[in-house]
Amino acid sequence: MKKVFLILAFMLGATSMNAQEKKAAAKEPVIVEVACGQCMFGMKEIKKGCDLAAMVDGKxxxxxxxxxxxxxxxxxxxGFCSAVRKAEVVGELKNxxxxxxxxxxxxRK
Structure with missing residues (x-):
């Protein structure tokens, strides 16, 4: 019974991903813009200092x-605090x- 519950929970979790998460979870490389989240993308309210960020679907x-x-x-x-660059990445949105x-x-071109 536990196995059935775990399988159902996994299936529900997998189907509850929104479209943005599914797109970002691709196993194939995608090209995204990357830079310092605070310096170049204005993410100052989330963390202090400088941290790498990627733009996915405009966010x-x-x-x-x-x-x-x-x-x-x-x-x-x-550098990432002075310029927005492009990167080829494989990854996914999680939390x-x-x-x-x-x-x-x-x-750079």
Missing amino acids: PYFVEGTKLDDHGDAHAAD NVFVVTEFKLLP
């Missing part, structure tokens, strides 16, 4: 799975956070 989400300083000097002219399993910063 910024803080990123887990990689950090701002993992990709160079955030305060350089082309209003974009959790990435793959992150490849794309070169």
